[in-house]
Amino acid sequence: xxISIKDIIFMARVADQAERYDDMLDFLIQxxxxxxxxxxxxxxxxxxxxxxxxxxxxxxxxxxxxxIEK
Amino acid sequence: MVLPKSNDIEARAFYLKMIGDYYRYIxxxxxxxxxxxxxxxxxxxxxxxxxxxxxxxxxxxxxLSLVLNLSVFYYEVKDDIQKAIxxxxxxxxxxxxxxxxxxxxxxxxxxSIVALLKENLSLWKEEAxxxxxxxxxx
Numbered sequence: 001x002x003i004s005i006k007d008i009i010f011m012a013r014v015a016d017q018a019e020r021y022d023d024m025l026d027f028l029i030q031x032x033x034x035x036x037x038x039x040x041x042x043x044x045x046x047x048x049x050x051x052x053x054x055x056x057x058x059x060x061x062x063x064x065x066x067x068i069e070k
Numbered sequence: 071m072v073l074p075k076s077n078d079i080e081a082r083a084f085y086l087k088m089i090g091d092y093y094r095y096i097x098x099x100x101x102x103x104x105x106x107x108x109x110x111x112x113x114x115x116x117x118x119x120x121x122x123x124x125x126x127x128x129x130x131x132x133x134l135s136l137v138l139n140l141s142v143f144y145y146e147v148k149d150d151i152q153k154a155i156x157x158x159x160x161x162x163x164x165x166x167x168x169x170x171x172x173x174x175x176x177x178x179x180x181x182s183i184v185a186l187l188k189e190n191l192s193l194w195k196e197e198a199x200x201x202x203x204x205x206x207x208x
Binding site for chain 1: 078080081084085088092095098099
C-alpha cells in the first residue's frame with residue numbers, strides 16, 4: 001500500500017503535536033525527497049517549526065549552562 | 071540536508087533566511103574561528119534573502135521575519151546595537167507606510183512580527199541610552 005505525501009504531512013503534524021520533533025523532521029525530509037512539486041507555504045512553515053523546535057531544547061540547555069557559569 | 075531551491079521568490083527568501091538563522095544558532099555558541107565563520111555565513115545568507123525579498127511588500131510576513139531575525143543577529147552575535155536598532159526602525163517605518171497592502175489572513179501573523187520588532191526596538195533603545203559612550207565597530 002502506497003502512502004501519499006498528504007499522509008506523511010499528516011504524520012508530521014501529529015509528531016509536532018506530540019512534540020516528537022526528531023520524528024517530525026524524518027517525515028518532513030521524506031516529503032521533501034518525494035514530493036514532485038514545490039512545497040506550499042504551509043509545508044514550509046511546518047519545516048521551519050520542526051527544525052526550530054528540534055534545536056530549541058539544545059539552545060535552551062546551552063543558555064541555562066551559560067547562565068550557571070556566570 | 072537537502073533544501074529545495076525554488077523559483078518562487080517568497081519560498082527562496084524563506085529558505086535563505088532559514089539558512090541564515092541556522093548559522094546564527096551556530097554562532098550563538100561558537101568561539102573564535104568557528105564564530106567568525108558562522109557569523110560570516112549567516113550574514114551572507116541573510117543578505118541573499120534580503121536581495122530576493124527586495125521586491126516584496128514591507129508588510130509581508132517573510133520579509134518582516136527576515137528583518138526581525140537579522141536585527142536580532144546584529145544585537146546578539148555582532149553586539150552591534152545601533153545597527154539592530156536602525157534595521158528594526160526602518161522596517162517598522164516602511165511597514166507603517168504600506169499598511170493598506172494587508173489582506174486579512176496574513177494580517178495577524180504580520181502584526182505579531184511587527185509587535186516583536188517594536189518590543190525589541192524599545193528594549194534596545196533603552197539599553198543604548200543606558201550605556202555611556204558606545205563605540206560601534208563592525
